[in-house]
Amino acid sequence: MTRPRILISGNFHWQAGFSQTVAAYVRAADEAGCDIRISGPLSRLDDEVPRHLPVEHDVSWCTHLVFMFEARQFLSPEQIELACSIPRDRRLIIDFDGHWGIADGVQVESRKYSAESWQVLYSTLSDLILQPKVAGPLPPGAEFFKCFGLPPARHPLNPDRKIDYDLQYIGSNWDRWQPLAEVMAAAKRAEPPLRSLRVCGRWWDGDTCPGFEEITFSEPGRLRGLGVEIHPPVPFGNVIEEMGRALISPILVSALVGGTGLLTARLFETLASGSLPVVPPEAEFMASVYGDAVEYLRLGSDSATALTRMTVDFERHARIVGDIQDKLREAYGYPRLLEDLLAFFR
Incomplete structure (x- = not known):
């Protein structure tokens, strides 16, 4: 054959x-x-x-x-x-x-x-x-x-993982300005506040994509006011490793994804990185992939409280993420x- x-x-x-x-x-x-x-x-x-x-x-x-x-x-x-x-x-x-x-x-x-x-x-x-x-x-x-599949995954409790940021998002601004601004503001309201914050990707610095100006809109001044570092896109092949430098990485859901239940690569890359993949309320459909344990990773109606819980009890949530990795490793x-x-x- x-x-x-x-x-x-x-x-x-x-x-x-x-x-x-x-x-x-x-x-x-x-x-x-x-x-x-x-x-x-x-x-x-x-x-x-x-x-x-x-x-x-x-x-x-x-x-x-x-x-x-x-x-x-x-x-x-x-x-x-x-x-x-x-x-x-x-x-x-x-x-x-x-x-x-x-x-x-x-x-x-x-x-x-x-x-x-x-x-x-x-x-x-x-x-x-x-x-x-x-x-x-x-x-x-x-x-x-x-x-989309699950890349080779690193457990959140891996002792070789160096954590440099409390929370970061890596990815382009493609109809994601509002969810990013909300989660960064919630990070500052957490107790204790999450202090080291970073975003990496295209169209977070005020530039827009020609023909798609509305959905690549951002307010970099607002981010900097929250203490968020704005960096260029991560080089090819380094996305998962760079995600792993953060304690928490939110999965930001665009209007298309939230309204239709379409999977994205980011659902699996974030899970594989070793960072805690925080899930927005709009992503109800993710339970069909992550399983019931996704409830422990949801931001819910009070995002600041959820981020506080995940940082204060990081080890418990890290074990939950490791279990989800094990569940998806073969099927995905x-x-x-x-x-x-x-x-x-x-």
Whole structure:
């Protein structure tokens, strides 16, 4: 039997979490019995991505073609025509942001493109549309796929873990300004107050993403007034290690994620880092992944009190996080994810 060769088409930026996820696919490919490369002709790549991910320039190399879409439509008519040279039953779409039947009517990052334009694009490319939606029914024509996995995890009580911050968030400001401002303010109200605070990522310093100004809005002066250090994005491959430098790392949920129950890479990266993954009230759906123990990690209606509890009784909460890591290690491992992905082609 021919070893499957998966070619991934996507909009890659080396500082984006999306690229980190695909890097995890590449690392797990051999264990899952397949090969994975990034399509040069069918992707948008910055100058840094080819340094970290294998790029294939011949579309005919693949046995399977996987399109990954987040906020942007990145394929030209010529690229679509080239993609369609691969048999249709060997092409599928991973719809991370729920453009197929979920995001309609929701104020989300997809507003730059109409729902109809997404439907036309997806229908042209494939009959297989996969979504990481864990809450509520899937839209007609979509199938469930986890999409994201648990990277190698470090226990919060690991003696080698150096903690430099009480609380930090690592990630871009993509419709996350309000939840970040709220959790940082709550950190200052905790007893005792959390003093060393940091945020790393794009669009926290007052700059915005062209075409997406509303959802990349921030008030850096307000953050600095709370004592929050504002830093650039963390280099490729270092996100989980950098997260582990904090006692607590909040999982910030955008309007899209909170309203639709779509999984994100951050749910698993934060868990793997060894930092306590603090969960906002909007993320009810996370109980289906983390299990009932997620209740101990929720901010609830009084965020300051919850942060106080987690810092004062850190060891207890650290053991809870370690138990969740153990529970997810096999079911959400990346080799298992790739096996599940290949099963859609059979």
